[in-house]
Amino acid sequence: MISSKVMLLGDMGVGKTSIMYRLVHDRFDGEYKSTLGVEVLSYDVPADSVRGGEAARLVLWDTDGDFGTRIFDTVYVTGASAAIIVSDVTRPQTVTRMVELVRSFEARFPGRPYRALVNKIDLAEAPGSAEEIGQLPRSSVKFVSAKNGEGIVDAFAELAETIRRRQ
Numbered sequence: 001m002i003s004s005k006v007m008l009l010g011d012m013g014v015g016k017t018s019i020m021y022r023l024v025h026d027r028f029d030g031e032y033k034s035t036l037g038v039e040v041l042s043y044d045v046p047a048d049s050v051r052g053g054e055a056a057r058l059v060l061w062d063t064d065g066d067f068g069t070r071i072f073d074t075v076y077v078t079g080a081s082a083a084i085i086v087s088d089v090t091r092p093q094t095v096t097r098m099v100e101l102v103r104s105f106e107a108r109f110p111g112r113p114y115r116a117l118v119n120k121i122d123l124a125e126a127p128g129s130a131e132e133i134g135q136l137p138r139s140s141v142k143f144v145s146a147k148n149g150e151g152i153v154d155a156f157a158e159l160a161e162t163i164r165r166r167q
């Protein structure tokens with residue numbers, strides 16, 4: 001099985017750790033401590049979710065701290081095939097930051113796959129109202145909730161599919 005390193009990026013508190021736990025353990029716990037240092041978890045996308053029928057292993061790297069775009073200057077990104085860049089729909093400044101991170105990621109790693117996840121849509125009355133989201137390619141943006149699971153598995157399956165196509 002092909003294994004790909006995927007970095008999780010985004011401001012503190014947007015739900016990176018919660019998304020990873022929803023994906024890997026299919027559960028949500030509102031009481032997480034913030035991630036200490038770096039946490040790495042592996043998720044296998046089932047073969048029937050990847051066109052071509054080959055299972056794919058995503059090795060997910062989650063970090064704590066407020067690195068912003070400086071994260072791209074650290075060893076954290078070494079060998080990464082793709083990124084999941086997260087924002088919190090209830091905090092517009094995190095959406096602005098997500099768009100900045102996407103721009104930096106595209107500049108530093110041209111053509112490498114990513115998905116921009118707007119999280120916590122269970123709390124939103126009008127998801128997608130932040131106008132900067134419209135600057136990103138529609139297919140790269142996903143509205144998700146780690147709390148109720150909406151959109152999470154699909155976003156990672158799509159990312160695995162995109163990684164596979166580019167290999």
Ligand code: GDP
Nearest residue numbers: 012013014015016017018030032120145146147
């Ligand atoms: P991180 O710092 O980006 O890893 O964010 P966490 O995963 O630690 O989440 C920060 C806070 O947001 C925690 O209190 C979570 O319970 C909460 N949270 C994360 N995802 C969701 C979600 O989809 N919906 C709601 N309502 N809360 C969420």
